[in-house]
Amino acid sequence: MDNINTRGNYVVLNDQRKMDYNYSEALKTLRTNLRFAxxxxxxxxxxxxxxxEGKSDIAISLAKELGGIGKKTLFLDTDIRKSALLSRFKVENRENIHGLSEYLSGQVDLRGLIYKTNFPNMDLICAGPSAPDPSGMLEGKKFVSLLQATKDIYDFVIIDTPPIETVIDAAVVAKHADGAIMIIEADAVSYRDAQRAQRQIEMSGCRILxxxxxxVDTSSDRYYNKYSRYGKYSKYGKYAKYGGYYRKPAEESESK
Ligand SMILES: Nc1ncnc2c1ncn2[C@@H]1O[C@H](COP(=O)(O)OP(=O)(O)OP(=O)(O)O)[C@@H](O)[C@H]1O
Ligand SMILES: [Mg+2]
Incomplete structure (x- = not known):
């Protein structure tokens, strides 16, 4: 398994988003915290x-960041139901690109599954075409041995999943992950929803990092005062380590 990436597959990801300064600072914070996890x-x-809520956006940006500092990183898209990754990054000939669903159903082997990308040190496993019973596929031995193989090779494997309140897939994958990061859309998720999601992940035996x-709406002083140590920051991802983030808006204002 030492050299699974030998078929020379390559994908060019056209990142057309403008990387806001504050967003990129927040990503660096996330990256640093992960390195010390x-x-x-x-x-x-x-x-x-x-x-x-922005999972895929943040997950792939982080994978790119980790690759950028020389960490051998794999972005693994497990959203077999509706991954938008290849279209979002305007990948050419995407119908010819193989993915996880094909691997798990025995249509491609491991060497045909991993793609190098134009992002330094960042490889990619795409989700593949949508398939019936994704959670059943992710529960199989083949998925577990894939994770084990990638773990031996990469410094980090960033695993993108579907939302945990909607389908079971993330909880299935969480059983085998070393840690989880929750993305929470500001003002869109109640305390109770976030807690339920947290419990589901933890019940899988996965630690929440x-x-x-x-x-975040930066025009609101609420977030400015509560979360930012440095002053104003953008609407893009803000990293909060351990807890804190579950506080619902009402409680925030009470605690000020
Ligand atoms: N901080 C942000 N500010 C504005 N738009 C954002 C932000 N984060 C993500 N988006 C946008 O929100 C949309 C959803 O993002 P993304 O696909 O990453 O979410 P997701 O949680 O992975 O969704 P899904 O559950 O469907 O997989 C995209 O159009 C993305 O560009
Ligand atoms: Mg997504």
Whole structure:
């Protein structure tokens, strides 16, 4: 398994987003915290309560950041139901790109699954075409041995998953991850929802490493005062380590 990436597959990801200064600072903070999370923390799962909270965006940006500092990183997209990664990054000939669903159903082997990318040190496993019973596929031995193999090779495996309140897949994957990061969309997730998601991850035996409060409205003083140590920051991801982030808006204002 030592050299699984030998088929020379390559994908060009066209990142057309403008990287806001504050967003990139928040990502660096996340990156730094992960590096200090412990040597045994390699398989890191990203999830959220609901769709569209920004998991994939933050997960891939982080993978790129980690690769950028020389960490051998794999971005693993487990959203077999509706991954938008290849279209979002305008990947050419995407219909010819193989992914996890094909691997788990025995249509491609491991060497045909991993793609190098134009992002330094960042490889990619795509989700593949949507398939029936994704959670059943992710529960199989083949997925577990894939994770083990990647863990032996990469410094970090960033695992993108669907929202945990919507489908079971993230909880299934969490069983095998070393830690999880929750993405929480500001003002869109209740304390109770966030707690339920946290419990579900923890019941899988996965440790919660922290959370990213995303899509923060910076025109509101509430977040400015509560979360920012340095003053104003952008609507893009803000990293909060351990707890704190679950506080609902009402409680925030009470605690000021
Ligand atoms: N901080 C942000 N500010 C503004 N827009 C954002 C932010 N983060 C993500 N978005 C946008 O929100 C949308 C959803 O992002 P993304 O696909 O990363 O979410 P997701 O949680 O992975 O969704 P899904 O549950 O469908 O997989 C995208 O259009 C993305 O560009
Ligand atoms: Mg996503």
């Amino acid at each position: 412990g040597e045994d923390i390699k398989l890191i799962l990203f999830t959220s309560c609901f769709p569209n 922290g959370a990213v409060l995303n899509k």
